[in-house]
Amino acid sequence: MAKKPYSKDFKLGVLGGGQLGRMLLQEAVNLDIKLAALDPNPEAPCHQIVNFFTTGDFNDRKTVREFGKDLDVVTVEIEHVSIEGLRDLEKAGVKVFPQPDMLEIVQDKGLQKEFYKEHQIPSAPYRLLNNKAELYDNTDFLPAAQKLRKGGYDGRGVFVIKSKDQIEEGFDAPTVLEKFVDFEKELSVIVARNESGEIKTFPSVELDFNPKANLVELLFAPANISDEIAKKAENIARKTIEAFGLVGILAVELFLTKEGELLVNEVAPRPHNSGHQTIEANITSQYAQHLRSILNFPLGDTDLLRPAAMVNLLGEEGHTGPVIYEGLEEALQISGVYVHLYGKTDTKPFRKMGHVTITAATADEAREKAMRVKSIIKVKAK
Amino acid sequence: MAKKPYSKDFKLGVLGGGQLGRMLLQEAVNLDIKLAALDPNPEAPCHQIVNFFTTGDFNDRKTVREFGKDLDVVTVEIEHVSIEGLRDLEKAGVKVFPQPDMLEIVQDKGLQKEFYKEHQIPSAPYRLLNNKAELYDNTDFLPAAQKLRKGGYDGRGVFVIKSKDQIEEGFDAPTVLEKFVDFEKELSVIVARNESGEIKTFPSVELDFNPKANLVELLFAPANISDEIAKKAENIARKTIEAFGLVGILAVELFLTKEGELLVNEVAPRPHNSGHQTIEANITSQYAQHLRSILNFPLGDTDLLRPAAMVNLLGEEGHTGPVIYEGLEEALQISGVYVHLYGKTDTKPFRKMGHVTITAATADEAREKAMRVKSIIKVKAK
Known part of the structure; x- marks a missing residue:
């Protein structure tokens, strides 16, 4: 990096202005790294204490691009952000860590499971389902955890199916059905x-x-x-x-x-x-x-x-x-x-x-x- | 205190927006204490990262009073502030710590020395001088450190006089002449x-x-x-x-x-x-x-x-x-x-x-x- 992170005009951007961004700010102050945060909530935890706070949707490609275009490095404190926006920034010469390709895999629990399999990283057996109906074809796989491929966060988007009679309560969306691990x-x-x-x-x-x-x-x-x-x-x-x-x-x-x-x-x-x-x-x-x-x-x-x-x-x-x-x-x-x-x-x-x-x-x-x-x-x- | 320090509208004010205020902010974030800082330098270390930053002179009575009037507690990160302004705030019901009476003693190294003497707190022998001329009447007290009674800070305002021929370089102001401590x-x-x-x-x-x-x-x-x-x-x-x-x-x-x-x-x-x-x-x-x-x-x-x-x-x-x-x-x-x-x-x-x-x-x-x-x-x- 030509511009040192602790030089006057270096700026680090964070998609998300929650508690993780807030604790990152407490640390960034030590190296005098100027932090800019983007969050839809104008009163998010980073509000008032990061150097630059922008209210906006980090899932919107254009908003992410606008937010990041004058920053030196962009990072995230949440995975559910616009990958396209981050790719635009990378193309424009902004460093983006975690890298968008990696984030795209993490955003989709199905891709995550396939990635582990491909790289011989030990993980529970799984099946990919498109909808609730397919649960009925996979009763041999129960008990299992049904996980929404996208959008799950902080404990939401996971449903443990112990037996057939719970299937009706399952998610009707693309999911990973993961063998229950005792x-x-x-x-x-x-x-x-x-x-x-x-x-x-x-x-x-x-x-x-x-x-x-x-x-x-x-x-x-x-x-x-x-x-x-x-x-x-x-x-x-x-x-x-x-x-x-x-x-x-x-x-x-x-x-x-x-x-x-x-x-x-x-x-x-x-x-x-x-x-x-x-x-x-x-x-x-x-x-x-x-x-x-x-x-x-x-x-x-x-x-x-x-x-x-x-x-x-x-x-x-x-x-x-x-x-x-x-x-x-x-x-x-x-x-x-x-x-x-x-x-x-x-x-x-x-x-x-x-x-x-x-x-x-x-x-x-x-x-x-x-x-x-x-x-x-x-x-x-x- | 009726209002809890970590409630939404509680505000702690700091006279001074330097590094000490900055590190105080890093800690205050942990208890969600909103910090307001007052400093004459608009780009002081606290700038941008405290919740509320005011550019102004903390030695000016009116500025201090205006800054503090809606705050719950006021503290300092530097001693050289307007005591009168702090007293006004105390009278208006704002808690001020350190207390103005105490700060007034600390601001004047002569009063500090008298305070130690009065309270039997061990401290080097001293004499109080009004001007440079009086140094010549106290050559028996050399070697000694001549310290400006007011305004010294960060190593400034102290002059060590080892012998008579250095007296001409001494301060021509109210000072404490303190017996040199080896x-x-x-x-x-x-x-x-x-x-x-x-x-x-x-x-x-x-x-x-x-x-x-x-x-x-x-x-x-x-x-x-x-x-x-x-x-x-x-x-x-x-x-x-x-x-x-x-x-x-x-x-x-x-x-x-x-x-x-x-x-x-x-x-x-x-x-x-x-x-x-x-x-x-x-x-x-x-x-x-x-x-x-x-x-x-x-x-x-x-x-x-x-x-x-x-x-x-x-x-x-x-x-x-x-x-x-x-x-x-x-x-x-x-x-x-x-x-x-x-x-x-x-x-x-x-x-x-x-x-x-x-x-x-x-x-x-x-x-x-x-x-x-x-x-x-x-x-x-x-």
Whole structure:
């Protein structure tokens, strides 16, 4: 790059102005990287605190092109953006990371599954369906998870079909029918690759999902797994980012089956919920690493400095409207508690409103404090 | 406080929009605290990234009053602000921390010294002078440091007079003539006190000054001192903040004399250069602690998690103009290196343009890496 990222007129654009962009901004300030964000919501979490905020639809080709044309590098904090708009920008000489071709695969869970198969990346068996009717031809494949090929996000677009009599409730759209995996644990490995091809993985973490919302609710770092499994998970993450040729960071979510097998569930080519705790717990945070990757800086060391846990602050059920947080001050009395509120004005059930990272001297202590934090803080509507 | 600090319309104001305000913003984002900054420079480091930025003179009573009248709490990132303006705000019901009475003492090094004497806080012997002529009546007090009572900042306003023949170069203004202290080390302890009266100290750090600019150039945490001295330093810091009745954080700079005595050099009631490394190296950062203090939250634990060093990135001599940073990418190859650029567009000799924190497994390793970083990164003009 001729223009240095920390020079006065260098600008990094982010499609999406949510919490991930917000945490990226907190880190970008350190290197004096000017951030521009595009989001349809004029009061999105990045509003007011990024250097340049544009209200607009990141799924609209022209809007993306207009937003990005004077920027030096464009990245995303959400996958569901206009690929055409990003391709236009690439043609115009703007660097775009993650690359549009890679993003296009990630946007479509069917293409994602085919990609894993083609590159011998372990993943659960699947079938591609065009509509609900085809579910009836595949009852031999149950139990299975039916996943919308496009548009699923934050736990939406996934339906677990245990038996035939649930088929009628299934999606009538192009989907992936994925053989149900009776997993022991869900893991995540974040891996980064810069333009020069340097790769570094973060240590595996363990995820606990809220079964109702299909959302990560709790996270523990490090994952309570053997060194052998940890090594294997990191190798899969490394192989996956290399196969994609991605520049940026990639969150690789994995199932650890009861037989000790590792299967890629899905990937996200951006900062990810499973990496929030790296801000306080690792030498380099996922946000710093993402910036290092896409700006082609040397990657940072990823060692975990202290055991950590992360609690997602999800909107309480039955509460919709202007948000209030209960119990924050009580939680702040606990040592090693880091509250992150995303600045969303309204809550709704299971909306990600913030998170809390807990670091402690031991994994058990981090877990115990996380459970306390989870019971103390409540996200409600006024 | 009726209005919660993390509610939608709560606003915290900062007089000054420099690097300290900028790092405060990075932390305030975590609790979704909306920040408003006032600075005469429209391109100050806080420009564009705080929620509300006002260009104006924080030394002007009316400007301060106008800036603060709709805010919930007002704080400072520099001492040299209009006390009258802050008093007006207090009268109008705005909370002001540090309190104006305390700030008034700090603004005047003569009043500071009298305050220490009155409260039995150890400090070097001094005399108060009205002009240069009076220096000639006090030659018995040399060698001594002549310090401007008002307006000194960032190493300016201090002149060391070793012998009579230097008197002519002294300040012709109201000054403090302070007996020269032949110190072994310079230390700093940051201490916090919230509105409820809870007090916590950070562990002592050791400062290395650039002799030419009289500015902190290197810092080491923890300070290489005995537990006994460390304890004593923390007690002095605690006693000082209690004497002031300050709500907020206070950086207490101390001389450790060759005889093992501790003397308060000066204090700063705000985030301080000697606490930058707490962002990465301590459980709670000085910025988070300052917010906790002035918002009356429980104070955070201050333990040092890993040995750390801090290198101030000062503008090179002979370089004035639009800044370029040399060696940043090379420095980023070193593990545990955290670069903070302040976003100032122009450099000049000894201007504080940024800092680098280094954390490491041992104090020696942190020191060695700090020396490397110092030799690698150069702040120059284009």
